[in-house]
Each structure stands twice: as structure tokens, then as C-alpha cells.
Amino acid sequence: xxxxxxxxxxxxxxxxxxxxxxxxxxxxxxxxxxxxxxxxxxxxxxxxxxxxxxxxxxxxxxxxxxxxxxxxxxxxxxxxxxxxxxxxxxxxxxxxxxxxxxxxxxxxxxxxxxxxxxxxxxx
Numbered sequence: 001x002x003x004x005x006x007x008x009x010x011x012x013x014x015x016x017x018x019x020x021x022x023x024x025x026x027x028x029x030x031x032x033x034x035x036x037x038x039x040x041x042x043x044x045x046x047x048x049x050x051x052x053x054x055x056x057x058x059x060x061x062x063x064x065x066x067x068x069x070x071x072x073x074x075x076x077x078x079x080x081x082x083x084x085x086x087x088x089x090x091x092x093x094x095x096x097x098x099x100x101x102x103x104x105x106x107x108x109x110x111x112x113x114x115x116x117x118x119x120x121x122x123x
Contacts, residue, residue: 002026002098002112009094009117012086016121020081022096022114033099034079035059035108036070038092038119046092049081050105059105064090086121093118 008020020036031053039045049070050059058070069082083090096114101107 002032004096004098004112004114006094006096006114006117009119011120011122014087014121014123016086017082017084018086018119020083020094020096020117020119022079022081024077024079024098031076032111033101033108034070034072035097035099035110036081037095037097037110038090039095040089040092043092045095047105047108048094050101050108051079057105059108083119086119088121088123091119091121 002024003026005023006020012018033052035050036048037045038048048061048064049068051070051072055072060068067085072079093116095116097110098112099108099110
């Protein structure tokens, strides 16, 4: 079981930036695919970004493409979501995940969830 702990959330004005971190620990037998989900009040959970186990493939939802960057530390035990040009609609709880997929990101399946970190963007 992989344990995931997020940090870096907070409040920022529109146009600002935040960097979320996710530290992985526990029984990591191989480099899992990682992903970030977010959920805003009253809305469905959204898969916003993914990175493959070796970092060769990334995925971004259209809603964040060009503004968010998902990258990993060299040791792959910490991943980051750099968020720029933040908008009020980015306000949500952001969850780090570890999972697996077959070929496409549409098949990504979560195996472990973090506890979530709140991001609030004011206009």
C-alpha cells in the first residue's frame, strides 16, 4: 500500500500560482503512474493531470492544459503539480493518486488516494 501526503494548497488571487506536492511512501514495488484529481463543491470529481511511472507520458485535462505542469523528483518519491494563471474555477480540493493504466489515460485506475489539499482562488 502506498501512502500519499499532499501539501502546498492555500488561497491565492486569480492569476497567481501555487505548487502542490505529493510525497509517496510505503510499499512501492515499482514506479506507479500518478495522477491529480480535484473536486469542487457540488461538482463531479475531475481527473486533471497524470504522469506515467517513468515520466515519459503526461496527461492534462483541457481545463488546465497550458497552465498546470505535472512533474516528479529525480527519486520519484515526490511529485508536484505546478499551477499558474489560476482561475476561480480552479477552486477545489486536490487529491494526489497512485494508480495504473493500460495504454491510454482514459484507463487510469486509482489504487491509492491522498487526503486532499484545499486550493482556493479568489477573483
